[in-house]
Amino acid sequence: MENVGALALLLAFCISLYAIVASVVGRLRNRPFLTLSGERAVLGVWVLISTAAGILIYSLMTGDMRMAYVASHTDHGMPAFYKFSAWWGGQEGSLLFWSWILSTYAAVVVVTSRGKHRLLMPWVVAIISSVQLFFLTLNAFVVSPFQVLALDKVITSVPNGMGLNPLLQYWAMVIHPPMLYLGYVGFAVPFAFAMASLIAKAPGDAWIHTTRRWTIVTWLFQGTGIMLGSAWAYHVLGWGGYWMWDPVENASLLPWLAATAFLHSVMMQEKKGMMKVWNMVLIAGTFFLCIYGTFLTRSGIISSVHAFAESPIGKYFVGFLAIGIAATVWLILDRLQYLKSDAELESVVSRESSFLFNNLILLASCFAVLWGTMFPVLSEKFSAEKISLDAVWFNRLMVPIGLFLLFLTGVGPLFAWRRTSMESLRKNFQWPGVGMLVVVAALFIGGMRYPYSIISLGLCFFVAATILMEFIRGSRAINEKTNIGLIPAMIELTHRNTRRYGGYLVHMGIVLMFIGWSGHPFNQTAVGEVNKGDVLRVGSYTLKVLDLTQGDHGDYQWDTATLDVSKNGKSLGILEPTRRFYKIAQQGTAEVALRTRLNEDLYINYAAREGDKATLQAYVFPLVTWIWVGTVVLIFGTFVCLVPSKVARSWARTEVVDVKKVNVPVKA
Amino acid sequence: MNKYGKFAVLMAIIVGSLGFLAYSGIQGNTTYYKTITELRQMGDGAKVRHVRVGGDVESNSIVHAAGGVMFNLVQDKQTLRVSYEGRDPLPDTFRDGAQALADGRLGPDGVFHAQEIQAKCASKYAPKPGMAPDQLQPGAKPAVVNSPMRSSL
Numbered sequence: 055m056e057n058v059g060a061l062a063l064l065l066a067f068c069i070s071l072y073a074i075v076a077s078v079v080g081r082l083r084n085r086p087f088l089t090l091s092g093e094r095a096v097l098g099v100w101v102l103i104s105t106a107a108g109i110l111i112y113s114l115m116t117g118d119m120r121m122a123y124v125a126s127h128t129d130h131g132m133p134a135f136y137k138f139s140a141w142w143g144g145q146e147g148s149l150l151f152w153s154w155i156l157s158t159y160a161a162v163v164v165v166t167s168r169g170k171h172r173l174l175m176p177w178v179v180a181i182i183s184s185v186q187l188f189f190l191t192l193n194a195f196v197v198s199p200f201q202v203l204a205l206d207k208v209i210t211s212v213p214n215g216m217g218l219n220p221l222l223q224y225w226a227m228v229i230h231p232p233m234l235y236l237g238y239v240g241f242a243v244p245f246a247f248a249m250a251s252l253i254a255k256a257p258g259d260a261w262i263h264t265t266r267r268w269t270i271v272t273w274l275f276q277g278t279g280i281m282l283g284s285a286w287a288y289h290v291l292g293w294g295g296y297w298m299w300d301p302v303e304n305a306s307l308l309p310w311l312a313a314t315a316f317l318h319s320v321m322m323q324e325k326k327g328m329m330k331v332w333n334m335v336l337i338a339g340t341f342f343l344c345i346y347g348t349f350l351t352r353s354g355i356i357s358s359v360h361a362f363a364e365s366p367i368g369k370y371f372v373g374f375l376a377i378g379i380a381a382t383v384w385l386i387l388d389r390l391q392y393l394k395s396d397a398e399l400e401s402v403v404s405r406e407s408s409f410l411f412n413n414l415i416l417l418a419s420c421f422a423v424l425w426g427t428m429f430p431v432l433s434e435k436f437s438a439e440k441i442s443l444d445a446v447w448f449n450r451l452m453v454p455i456g457l458f459l460l461f462l463t464g465v466g467p468l469f470a471w472r473r474t475s476m477e478s479l480r481k482n483f484q485w486p487g488v489g490m491l492v493v494v495a496a497l498f499i500g501g502m503r504y505p506y507s508i509i510s511l512g513l514c515f516f517v518a519a520t521i522l523m524e525f526i527r528g529s530r531a532i533n534e535k536t537n538i539g540l541i542p543a544m545i546e547l548t549h550r551n552t553r554r555y556g557g558y559l560v561h562m563g564i565v566l567m568f569i570g571w572s573g574h575p576f577n578q579t580a581v582g583e584v585n586k587g588d589v590l591r592v593g594s595y596t597l598k599v600l601d602l603t604q605g606d607h608g609d610y611q612w613d614t615a616t617l618d619v620s621k622n623g624k625s626l627g628i629l630e631p632t633r634r635f636y637k638i639a640q641q642g643t644a645e646v647a648l649r650t651r652l653n654e655d656l657y658i659n660y661a662a663r664e665g666d667k668a669t670l671q672a673y674v675f676p677l678v679t680w681i682w683v684g685t686v687v688l689i690f691g692t693f694v695c696l697v698p699s700k701v702a703r704s705w706a707r708t709e710v711v712d713v714k715k716v717n718v719p720v721k722a
Numbered sequence: 723m724n725k726y727g728k729f730a731v732l733m734a735i736i737v738g739s740l741g742f743l744a745y746s747g748i749q750g751n752t753t754y755y756k757t758i759t760e761l762r763q764m765g766d767g768a769k770v771r772h773v774r775v776g777g778d779v780e781s782n783s784i785v786h787a788a789g790g791v792m793f794n795l796v797q798d799k800q801t802l803r804v805s806y807e808g809r810d811p812l813p814d815t816f817r818d819g820a821q822a823l824a825d826g827r828l829g830p831d832g833v834f835h836a837q838e839i840q841a842k843c844a845s846k847y848a849p850k851p852g853m854a855p856d857q858l859q860p861g862a863k864p865a866v867v868n869s870p871m872r873s874s875l
Contacts, residue, residue, distance in 0.1 A: 293810075402728045414733060418740055425744070430755070440755035442774070447751040451743050458736075581809060662811040669811045 056121060056200040059109035063150075063194040066102035066157075069095045070190055073183040081176035089176040093164045096179055099186060100161040107154045110147060110199050114140050120211040122201040123147055129217035129638075131609075136218050139228040143218055145352060145367075146199035148231065152348065153189040155239040160186065163243055171260065177250030185242050188374045196367055220610070220636040220643050224290050230282040234306055237276025238344040241309065243268045245341035248334055249382065252389045262320050262333070267696060269320075273313045274692045280306050281685045292644030292659040294577075294673045296681065299448040304427040305347035308420055312340040315416035322409050326471070327396030331386065332413070334393065338382045343420075345375055350427070401473035408466035415462065419455045423448070453506055457513060460568055463561045464517035467554075468524070486519035510572040517565050521558045528555075552697045559691025566684030573654070573677030583667045584615075593674035595656055596620045600628070602668050610634040610643075613663050615670060619649070619656070631670065633660040652679055753825060758800040761828060774825045775802065775834065779841070781818040795824060795834070804834045816841035 073095035080088025110123070114137050119125045127140040127147070142148040160182045167175060193199070202209050221227075244265035251261040283303065284296040297303060316336040322329045349371035386393075399406050425432075426443045433441040468482040494512040502508055529543035538546065548555040580592035590597045601616040614632045618625065632645035649656040657673040754773045756764070761775055777797030784793040791806040804824050806812065816822060816839060826836035 399725060399729065401725065402732065407729070410729070411732070411736075414736065418737065422740065422744060441752045442755065443748065444751050444753060447744075447747040450747045450751070451740060454743065455740065581811075671810075 055109055055113065055118075056202055059106040060194070060198060060200040062102045062106040062109075063190060063198070063200075066099045066106070066153075067187065067190040067194050069098050069102065070183045070187045073099065074180045074187065077176040077180040077183070081180075089179075092176060092179050092183075093168065096157070096160045096164050096183065099183075100157040103150075103154050103157045103190075106193075106200075107141070107150060110150060111138065111141055114138065117215070118211075119213070119215055120202050120209055122203050123199045125203060125212050125215040127215065127218060129215040132217060135228065136223055140218060142231045142235065143222070146193075146197045146201075148235070149189065149192050149197055149352075149367075150199050151232070152235055152239060153186065153193050155235055156182070156186055156189060156242060159239060159243055163246075167264065171264065173254050174247065174250045174256060174260070177253045178246045181246040181249050182242055185246075188370075192367055192370060196370060217638060220634070220639055220641050221290060224286060226282045226286040226289070230279055230286060233275050233279030233282060235279075237272050237274075237279055238306075238309065238348060240268060240272030240275060241313065241337070241341045241344050243272075245337050248337045249385060252334065252385050252392070255389065255392055259323055262324060266320070269313065269317060270692060270695055273310070273317060274689065276306065276310050276313070277692075278685075278689060280310060281682075285682060288678075289646065289648070290644065292646055292661070292671070294646075294657050294659070294671075294675060296678075299423075299426065299445045301427045302351050304423045305350040308423055308427075309340050309343040309347060311416050311420040311423070312336060312343050315413045315420075316340055318409055318416075319413050322406060326406065328399075328406065329409075329413075330393040330395060331390065334386050336413075338379075338386070342375060342379055342382075345371065345378070349375070403469060403474045403479070405466065405469045405471045405474075408462055408469050412459070412462050412466060415455055415459050419452060419459075422451045422455070426451075456568070456571075457506065457509055460510070460513045460517060460564070463564060464513065464520050467558070467561070468520055482520065482523070486516045486523070489519050490516035504575040507572045507575055510568055514565050514569050514572070518562065521562055521565075524558060525555070548694060549697070550700045552694050552699045556691050556694030556697070559694055560688050561691075563684045563686070563688025563691055566680045566687055568684075570677050570679065570681030570684060573675065573680075576676045578674040580672045581661075581669065582672075583664075583669050585667050590670055590672055592656075592672040593654075594621050595626075595672070595674065596623075597629075597658065597670070597672060599668075599670075602663075602666070604663075607634075609638070610636045613660055613668065615658075615660050615668050617647070617658065617670075629656075629658055631658040631660040633663070650679055653677065655679060758795065758797045758802045761802070761834075762800070764828075772825065772827060774823055776821065776823045777802065779816065779818060779820050779822050784818065795822060802834050803832065804836050805829075806836045806839055808837045808839065810838075812839055813841050 073092045076088045076095065077092035080086065080090075080092060112118075113121050113124050114128055115134060117124065117128060117130050117137075123144060123146050124140075127144045128137050132140075140147065142151040160179075163178065163182070164175075167178075171178075203212065204210060244261070247261040247265045250256075280303075283306070287298075288294065288296040316333065319329050319333055319336060323333050349368065352367055352371075399410070401407065426448055430440050430442045433439055464486070465483070468478075470478060490512045493515045494508055497508050497511060525544055525547065526540075528547040529540055532538070532546055533540055533543040536543070536546075548559075578593040580590055582588070582590040584590055584599045586599055586602055588599050590599070596619070598618040598620075599615060600618050603614050603616070605612050605614075612632055612634050614630050617629045617631070618627075619629050620626055626649065629647040629649060631647035633642060634645060635642045644659050644661075647658040654674050654676040655678050657675055659671040659673075661669040661671050663669070752772065754771055756773050756775055758775055758777060761773060764771075775795065775797070777795035780794035780796045780801065784791060791812060793804055793806070795802045795804050804826075806824070807826075820841045822839055822841040824834060824836035825838040825840075826834055829835050
């Protein structure tokens with residue numbers, strides 16, 4: 055079985071190589087049958103990698119303990135769900151997973167774009183296949199998932215595997231890696247189209263229109279993946295944080311920031327024909343940051359709490375990155391004359407300029423995160439001292455950057471193209487601006503003294519107000535014509551221009567997340583060693599320890615504290631934080647007791663027990679729920695962006711706009 | 723001023739202030755990775771800088787006392803006396819023989835005053851590639867993810 059899997063990977067490697075050669079030769083020599091065979095080779099690669107993946111999954115599910123990968127990532131007692139997720143739980147499997155997603159994407163591209171872009175497709179196939187070839191090299195020759203355990207050349211099996219870390223046995227942690235991978239890998243497609251249009255000297259922005267949905271979906275996957283990781287940390291690890299600027303977190307944030315910049319700056323190219331070189335640089339940067347992130351999490355060059363086992367694959371990644379970046383830079387420089395801008399910047403107070411600053415800030419934050427992440431490596435190289443920067447340093451930079459971005463989120467979309475008149479500034483920003491000052495003053499008078507939180511909440515109000523005004527203004531105009539009521543008018547408005555209003559919803563999600571982050575300085579903590587009958591106070595909560603119990607549950611031992619919770623003397627019921635200790639893994643996990651409300655979370659962790667006394671950590675986290683609410687709004691807004699707009703079609707029939715009674719939903 | 727001049731000035735202000743924040747932040751918020759030997763050689767520098775040292779927890783050296791935990795950290799036959807004075811409870815993986823990282827400062831008394839301890843159990847390392855299967859004890863754990871490291875997370 056494992057031989058079939060290894061053979062499939064080997065064949066996939068050969069066929070990927072063939073796909074590259076056939077596409078390039080077929081395109082240059084103008085032999086359609088060769089380019090067609092290149093496209094079919096991509097489908098063949100998908101079948102082969104799926105076969106290999108299927109065999110690995112089968113071995114994982116049936117618990118074939120002869121295989122090194124199965125033995126080190128599963129055990130017989132694990133639920134099937136987690137056995138399946140072991141596919142991406144370790145180094146070898148996760149790289150195969152990477153390969154498989156890439157080949158799936160490639161197959162989808164081939165099937166959906168075959169009829170279109172005849173001149174681009176061979177190059178697209180060649181570029182995606184080159185990336186595929188790199189990963190198949192790793193899969194087939196360097197870190198094969200199909201290694202078997204052997205003792206003196208005799209294949210042996212172990213009675214039981216080592217299982218999965220109990221901390222990872224949590225639903226969000228099972229879907230978090232695939233989400234991130236779907237994001238990481240997905241940027242290969244827009245990258246391939248961008249480079250293909252450069253190679254083919256294709257005029258225009260065809261690559262942007264073709265890959266817009268790819269980019270958005272990929273961006274959504276990545277953002278969701280990051281937030282799932284965050285939610286997991288908050289709910290499972292028992293320390294109550296959601297982000298610590300760990301290198302692996304940063305690795306996932308980097309391409310996301312670059313992609314966010316890209317999503318904004320392509321609008322400049324679509325609408326105004328500007329920033330063409332910049333967009334090429336951004337999409338290439340995003341793609342290579344994805345590869346770099348994959349590299350960072352696996353090579354062990356930076357110590358991280360998430361680290362995979364160290365392995366020899368680092369140098370392969372460095373080689374691939376070096377070749378890829380060099381080729382991209384050369385290509386862009388060589389084709390500069392095809393990337394001339396069609397327009398010039400005219401004013402500092404314009405939509406163009408707000409995009410420019412948005413990009414500058416996103417890129418600056420990207421660079422700051424990259425710099426901070428790499429600092430231990432850089433400092434060791436240049437000063438012989440290995441120095442790491444802590445979260446305080448990151449926050450020091452990223453908080454002002456974030457606030458400035460939030461400000462741009464508010465003003466950018468309302469600036470007019472080219473230049474903005476004083477009149478329109480007044481119309482758009484008078485009330486939100488006044489409101490913001492009122493909020494800031496109220497918070498200050500109310501006793502709030504953290505400048506960043508005050509500014510953040512003020513800006514949140516400002517941005518939310520500008521967004522709401524846009525919705526209300528637009529739907530009022532529709533309502534006046536059609537009299538369908540304000541709410542249906544709002545839906546109609548959004549449907550007419552899903553990109554614009556979906557984008558506003560995404561911005562609204564970001565605003566809500568900022569509200570959540572603003573609560574951070576007001577976190578309250580209490581740690582106490584308590585006995586039965588003791589009382590622990592945190593914020594306005596009083597926790598009375600009713601009982602401390604222990605028990606054994608086979609796999610793990612547990613300790614539970616039964617707490618009577620009251621706030622300002624009013625009883626809120628019972629909370630039971632629990633601590634488990636898994637015997638086989640020798641690993642403790644926290645089952646945090648959480649009381650979630652929109653204004654604050656009460657978060658209690660059973661940290662440790664010594665004798666009769668339990669150490670409890672109690673926290674109050676104000677506003678933290680808004681981070682998760684904002685994430686949901688952001689995801690919803692992104693979906694709205696993906697619905698096709700009605701505008702393009704209704705322009706063609708503007709003359710019948712008045713009799714538009716039949717709002718036939720446009721089907722995609 | 724022409725419009726490009728305005729853009730240039732605005733960008734310079736933004737990049738400059740971020741650069742300043744980044745540079746000034748490096749002074750205060752850094753941790754130096756040191757071996758115990760290096761720490762001893764640093765002299766007085768070690769007493770002001772925030773340092774991270776690693777090593778094995780010497781067996782039977784852990785003493786719980788009022789206000790903290792004392793233990794010895796051993797690395798390359800060098801022993802360092804560590805006093806843990808942090809607020810968080812120690813991780814479950816902190817025990818005799820565990821590998822530990824201590825963050826803190828060296829005191830004038832030669833004792834290392836740690837604010838944070840991270841620990842991982844030495845027996846739970848991932849098997850190196852090529853390791854014979856009889857070393858793959860069932861129940862041993864690969865280090866896919868380290869211990870919860872509450873103190874550092």
